[in-house]
Amino acid sequence: MTVRLEALETPALLLDVDRLDANIARMESAVTRLGARVRLHVKTPKSIDVVRRALQDPRGPITASTLKEAETFIDHGVTDVLYAVGIAPNKLGHVAALRRRGADLKVILDGVEAAHALVAAQASFGVEMPCLIEIDSDGHRAGIPPGDVKLLEVAGVLRAGGVPLCGVMTHAGSSYQCRSAAELRAKAEAERRAVVDSAALLREAGHACPIVSVGSTPTALFAEDLTGVTEVRAGVHVFFDLVMVGLGVCASDDIAISVLTTVIGHQPDRNWLLTDGGWMAMSRDRGTARQPVDQGLGLVCGLDGGVIDLGAADGTGGQLVVSDASQEHGIVTRRDGGALDPARFPVGTLLRVLPNHACATAAQFGEYHVVRAGSTIVDAVWPRFGGW
């Protein structure tokens, strides 16, 4: 296939495969260097082509955020899957069906109620349903706080019901609010301690606890010690995004996905370019709004993938951002709101926009148009899926 970017109907999602490969290699190296392995989170790519590229072994391990992800990748030969959202009783039949197919699908939970439901389901479906206990390492979402007596209560319910307890896991979601490398390193260590200490408690009580799992892309790349941790779950790193740039985790030139858009008009009095890349294409994610550099709904690059900078005294004021959007319209301005010559961006000009949040933006599209770094030739189209 030799379609040029100029021949695509916009908006379209582009994937720079050279950046993708470099990002995958960086995470693999960071984690294995510290003696753990990567359990790839597939919620970001939702694409077998991307995931195959990232897996060292086609059987996994992977992390899924939905049973649809779990099932899709099991259909493609992955066997080691952790479904990393607290299991709801109405999903246990689906889990049982996937386990009957031979997949080593594991679920998670963080309470006695859910443990009783899992015990009942294992008995009722007649299929072993192994699980991990979720630990709350930072108070941001789900899980049992380290040291809480609930940990052994839940483990006790599972043991009494004959449900295999595979280990503990946590997600330091609050790492997204860190503002320095020192904070990220401290958060990574807190994440590690939370699960290592919990695993020790369980082992003292006679539970084997073979898996000790941490994971968030920022902490994964800032961890200095993974002693006692067996695996790291990460997914955003395959693409990276502007939130990760704001955290200091990567550079904008590392971001592997961008939204190709077309200039459809101008409002010269307001220094606006209008494009066909609205919030339906970019998603409504405003993850950089609370960071030092607010990227609006996205940072604008030229067709070669390089960030456009028209120059400004303050350093980044001459960059272009999607400063506002409606469903299918983007409003592009200079970051400093300064004058923008419409003649530089005539109707029909193609722009590539880097997203705030890779998971959210990629989810708006049904496929990736794959390009090499700096190229304007589409080498392949890789399907991706959504939904539940």
Add this chain to the structure above:
Amino acid sequence: MTVRLEALETPALLLDVDRLDANIARMESAVTRLGARVRLHVKTPKSIDVVRRALQDPRGPITASTLKEAETFIDHGVTDVLYAVGIAPNKLGHVAALRRRGADLKVILDGVEAAHALVAAQASFGVEMPCLIEIDSDGHRAGIPPGDVKLLEVAGVLRAGGVPLCGVMTHAGSSYQCRSAAELRAKAEAERRAVVDSAALLREAGHACPIVSVGSTPTALFAEDLTGVTEVRAGVHVFFDLVMVGLGVCASDDIAISVLTTVIGHQPDRNWLLTDGGWMAMSRDRGTARQPVDQGLGLVCGLDGGVIDLGAADGTGGQLVVSDASQEHGIVTRRDGGALDPARFPVGTLLRVLPNHACATAAQFGEYHVVRAGSTIVDAVWPRFGGW
């Protein structure tokens, strides 16, 4: 089909068809009473089943925000389609192909550059490509300001090139920032004047200008006079949403779509319910954040579709909202942050969450699960599409 809501895997998108029908009838009545007709905007439902229910005539007219919408509905027998985003040159081949199939697909533009591109495309593809000129009635997005000389320049380019000029259109997107009925009425009148005056200018210059089109759901329902307007474009009204509630356009009991979610855990110390309805299900739309009542990422109802209210001194503080979310986790709290007894919402409890923005939330799903008002039986599953 007699599937119960309790048997669905969550999250799932529900559509209350009784509310849908009432909302459709209300808009039809409001617009026809003032002598205009509805040109349904299909960007909200993206479903032939919903659109068939709303159209008085299966041939249309409809408004589309993407050529995929245009093509899909043309495939289903709709013929009168307005593609209401400024036409990009790279889409003209697709437009020509759809016109060759006999569809009366019309495009819009607001500048001389785009007019020249359309003239060139009409000549090159050998297909007539009629268009409307977009008028900027409120400075919020695209269009030519009323009275600007550019209007006649653009019309002149089209006439010289033999492109049929069908009329003028505008969208008062700033109506979403109105804070009173009086403001909405004034905005509706400003929207009407902008296109009626522009049509008069064009007619004085010898252009027929048969279509005079306005449209936004808030102004459509608050207009008191549509003299000179031939059609009103609206789409959100079929479902309504919390932003429309905040604008005073409808009540929360009118909202026809909701996201069915399951309680997956609790953080009793923080008064949180955790659900499997995160931002991937609700979308990241925070449209009520700048309204007097901030609904978080959604307002929580029971399985019967009624808003849950645990009682509070201030009136709405005892309602439950999705106050935060990650990709597949929702955090539900009382609006006032008060104590929430986990025993009232055990793991497995089903909740229905009303969305901030119907277009954004519906876009996260591949189908509607259709229910009658107050029922918990799924009567049908209606597919919807996304993408471009």
